[in-house]
Amino acid sequence: MVGTPFYSRQLRLCQSMRWKLWSGFYAVDSYLLEHDLEYFALRSAAGLIDVSPLCKYLVRGHDSAALLSHIMVRNIAKLGVGRVAYTCWCDDAGKVIGDGTVMRRDEHEFLVTTTDPCFSWLCRFLYGYSARVHDVTDDLAALALQGPYARDILVSVSGTAIGDMRYFAARDVLVAGRPIWVSRTGYTGDLGYELWIPRADALDVWDALLTAGQSYALRPAGLMALDMCRIEAGYILKHVEYHSALHALIEARKSSPYEIGLGWTVQLDRSPFVGQRALQLEARTRSPWRLAGLDIDWSETEALYRRHGLPPALSTEPWRTSIPVYRDRARQHQVGYATSGTWSPLLKKNIALATLRTNCAVPGTRLQIAMQVEHERHAVTATVHSPRFFDPARKTSVAI
Amino acid sequence: MSFGHRYDVIVIGAGHNGLICAAYLAKAGRRVLVLERRHVLGGAAVSEELYPGFTFSVASYVVSLFRPHIIRDLDLARHGYHVIPMDCAFQPLPQGRGLARWSDPDRTRREVAHFSRHDAEVYPEFSLAMTRMGLLAKAVIDRAPPVLGSLRPSNVRAWARLGRAYRHLGPHLQHVAQKLFTMSAADFLDLWFESPILKGPLAASGIIGTFKGVRTPGTAYVLLHHYMGEIDGAFRSWGFSRGGTGGVSMACARAACAYGAEIRTEASVSKVLVQGGRARGVVLDNGDDFEAEVIVSNLDPRRTLEGLVGAPHLPSRLTEQLRRYKYDGSSGKVNLALDGVPTFACRPSVGDHMRGDIVIAPDVDYLERAYDEAKYGTWSSRPFINAVIPSLTDPSVAPPGKHILSCFVQYAPYHLNQGTWQEERDRFGDAVVDTLASYMPDLKDRILFRQVLTPWDMEQQFGLTEGNIFHGELSLEQLFFQRPVPGMAHYRTPIASLFLCGSGTHPGGGIMGASGELAAKTILGHPT
Known part of the structure; x- marks a missing residue:
């Protein structure tokens, strides 16, 4: 295991000593003893998250656009220079292998980022294309600067007017005199940027951001706070909301884009791409599963705790264990499972992301989710909700 | 008498309680008008730019006791309710490093141990006992108080509910509760702690907003306020409202408007019109008048009854009691x-x-x-x-x-x-x-x-009479079924159709919202 390029700074800042392993890197789970303060920084001021363990690939060459259009469910050939697209990629059966972003650096250069290695998958389709794939995971450090004050901090540290930078735009910016790539993307569902930094400049950029950020209550934030934010925003996570078709032990663990909330990324009517025929077929029929949000009833939860004379004591930590979801309180008819959830301190809701039978995934449907209170197992009403619990206007707004 | 405009309910004063009351009433389908004397909403829970670029929580400045069910009932999170918890209470000292108490109990223990190893270990026991007391207090503050002497079934049930909550404490904590309700903050803390330094900030929370000293009997129970706060559904300490405490009021105002309430600022009510012992409407300073079935006042009892209604309309015994209300x-x-x-x-x-x-x-x-x-x-x-x-x-x-x-x-x-x-x-x-x-x-x-x-x-x-931030001293003789005065503890006044919804009613001050909610439920005839 190795640290990311920011490891030396993180070692000093990580009071809690809570680390996680992410793609072979040490990643801070929570800097502070109370991780929700980092969450609140992300939602009220700004947070700085080290996302360097993301796998990063540069795809270069005359045919790079055609190559990526062939691999991705989204038509990357139509992506403008200086734009980023969120997409997924599938196997021939239309089952998702991975998801991530594709940034068009120039006419013939793209940066692909994703949580898990996919170098070999990208290379598998090179034959016949004039393109090459370079794994730049270790060459590029990455930071996510997220939150309502992310823009102010980036402006103050770069001296560049980036107010007009649109959602999912990308451009080159100087930070602390170092040229870096910035994309208006993120995993918190809020206003935010991701910074792609040459490894040698990583610490200078980190220091510059934290110094400038002092005026904006910026905090370094760990993965726990990030997880809370992404659940509120309804963003799925590989290995949690779905399993890669390449690594699923059984067929039942594979998912199509339509089943994990990524149907909108699929652009069917175009030149052939991997999984196209299977996806065309599925688009005409009804997928058996759907991604949904669950709003877990608080009054019922409180009542269960009251039975034991306890105040409701939900963990403030986000969870990612599979929890069964039923149609009935007697827990006889299972209709799906929650995959991750959190108490949302901002929305004052106990929320979860779930995979549900399509006919049960209609918003407003009242289902039952298993809940253990004081060693006893119960069921609590969970109302189906759009997975996007948190979606502020500032996420996509432009300031000029 | 003819009026300019007619509403179901007029709420006088757009403090957070007035706005919450208006929101509940509007949600129930009532046509509601809120009249605010100032140009800003929020009463004492207000944010104002007093100096260019600086937004101050001018008066009340932290949030803790705001009732979580009100946030859910009125969907306040959607309307911008955003409270950020605090992690630390820091007590600087003339010598040494001061004392910081953190959310993490072990971190706190280490800090307290600099002053007393004994206190460091007792502190979590104290917190646990107070949390249990907080549960009892929750049973008290989330409902309208029962009255003494009435055998109405609902009243008997309410006492029984409190009795059960009390019994649930068990003999040891019942004993602690009795001490808590009778002793001074300093004496009560002496039962637990030895370090005068640790006792300083703890005792201080027993006197906030009251005109009593830490050695005055009856101040101990106010310590509970620190253990009753419910931020994030769990019993937790205090927090900042984003954009100042006016943010809480504005969320309440937005909720009220979303349910159809109308809010007017710079509309100072000079008089509540009473006819035949019944409030009929209000008159503003500028002479405008409004008629309503029900008038609710967010002002304190004295300003409402002596100021807007006038002594001639009130029973003499009440005017006497109001004068003595501290x-x-x-x-x-x-x-x-x-x-x-x-x-x-x-x-x-x-x-x-x-x-x-x-x-x-x-x-x-x-x-x-x-x-x-x-x-x-x-x-x-x-x-x-x-x-x-x-x-x-x-x-x-x-x-x-x-x-x-x-x-x-x-x-x-x-x-x-x-x-x-x-x-x-x-x-x-x-x-x-x-x-x-x-x-x-x-x-x-x-x-x-x-x-x-x-x-x-x-x-x-x-408009806080004598500058009391809680609309009247939060001392035991002015609380519960005696707030503001005996016989008027149910948000009602001797004037039919005139109600109170401010902190001068049960359960009292702090940005809690319970007074506004319970007043609205009383008006609507909903169970409280």
Whole structure:
């Protein structure tokens, strides 16, 4: 295991000593003893998250656009220079292998980022294309600067007017005199940027951001706070909301884009791409599963705790264990499972992301989710909700 | 009598309770008009830009007790309710590193152990006992109080419910509860702790907003307020409202408007019109009048009944009781705009200890001495100060790199034995800054702007009678079925169709919202 390029700074800042392993890197789970303060920084001021363990690939060459259009469910050939697209990629059966972003650096250069290695998958389709794939995971450090004050901090540290930078735009910016790539993307569902930094400049950029950020209550934030934010925003996570078709032990663990909330990324009517025929077929029929949000009833939860004379004591930590979801309180008819959830301190809701039978995934449907209170197992009403619990206007707004 | 406009309900005063009451009533389909004298909403839970770029929580400054079910009922999160929890209570001291108490119990234990190893280990036991008491208190504050003597089934059930909650404590905690409700904060803390330094800030929370000393019997129960707060569904401490406490009021206002209520600012009510013992409408200063089936007042009992209704309409016994209802404002507020973060001599780094509650209460005697001065009619030369720097957590309240220091100050008795508050205001402000500067040597150089609010100013600006921040002293004889006065504890007044919904009703002050909610439910005939 190795640290990311920011490891030396993180070692000093990580009071809690809570680390996680992410793609072979040490990643801070929570800097502070109370991780929700980092969450609140992300939602009220700004947070700085080290996302360097993301796998990063540069795809270069005359045919790079055609190559990526062939691999991705989204038509990357139509992506403008200086734009980023969120997409997924599938196997021939239309089952998702991975998801991530594709940034068009120039006419013939793209940066692909994703949580898990996919170098070999990208290379598998090179034959016949004039393109090459370079794994730049270790060459590029990455930071996510997220939150309502992310823009102010980036402006103050770069001296560049980036107010007009649109959602999912990308451009080159100087930070602390170092040229870096910035994309208006993120995993918190809020206003935010991701910074792609040459490894040698990583610490200078980190220091510059934290110094400038002092005026904006910026905090370094760990993965726990990030997880809370992404659940509120309804963003799925590989290995949690779905399993890669390449690594699923059984067929039942594979998912199509339509089943994990990524149907909108699929652009069917175009030149052939991997999984196209299977996806065309599925688009005409009804997928058996759907991604949904669950709003877990608080009054019922409180009542269960009251039975034991306890105040409701939900963990403030986000969870990612599979929890069964039923149609009935007697827990006889299972209709799906929650995959991750959190108490949302901002929305004052106990929320979860779930995979549900399509006919049960209609918003407003009242289902039952298993809940253990004081060693006893119960069921609590969970109302189906759009997975996007948190979606502020500032996420996509432009300031000029 | 003919009126200009007709509504189902008129709410006088757009404090957070008035707005919550309006929202519940509008949600139930009533046509509601809220009339606010000032140009801003929120009453004492208000955010104002007093100095360019600096948004102050002018009066009340932290949130803890706001009822979570109100947030859910009125969907306040969607309307912008955003409270950021504090992690620390920091007590700077003239020597040493001061004492910081954190959310993490072990971290707190290590801090307290510098002063007393015994106290460090007892502290979690104390917190547990108080949390159990908080559960009892929750049974009290979330419902309208039962009355004495009535055998109505609903009343008997309400007493039985309280009895059950009490019985649930078990013999040991019942005994603790009795002590809590009868002893002084200092004496109660003596049962647990030995260090006067730890007892300082703990005892201070027993006197906030009251005109009592830490050794005055009856102050212990106020300690509970620190264990009743429910932030994030769990019993947790205090938090900042994003954009100042006005943010809470604005969320309530937006909810009320979303349900169809109408809110008018700069609409000062001069009179409640009473005909045949019934409130019929209101008249504004400018002569406009409005008719309504029901009038609800968010003002304190005295301003409502003596000011807007008038003694001739009231039973003489009530006017007598109202006159005896104690206000005795005892606190002031000093709001500072700073051009940078001040430095604590005892813990110089800009750290998380500054992002929470900062308590100037070095020990119990310090607090009692501050009270000694006040009880004879002068303000405390070395006052108890509860300060916060919200801008370290919430950048929206100050320009980048600049900060707000908000200081709640006690004691500042409304009735001075010499001089007036207009004459004393600046000297009082100087004493507060001097006191703070003894802990933060660079403070004075950083001050860009200073606002000093004395109890007299709070009365003028917010309509708080005698500057009492809770619409009347939160002492036991003025609480529960006796708030504001016996026989009027159910949000009703002797004037039919005139109701009270402010902090002068059960359960009382703090940004709690319960008074507004319970008043609305009483008006609607819903179970409370």
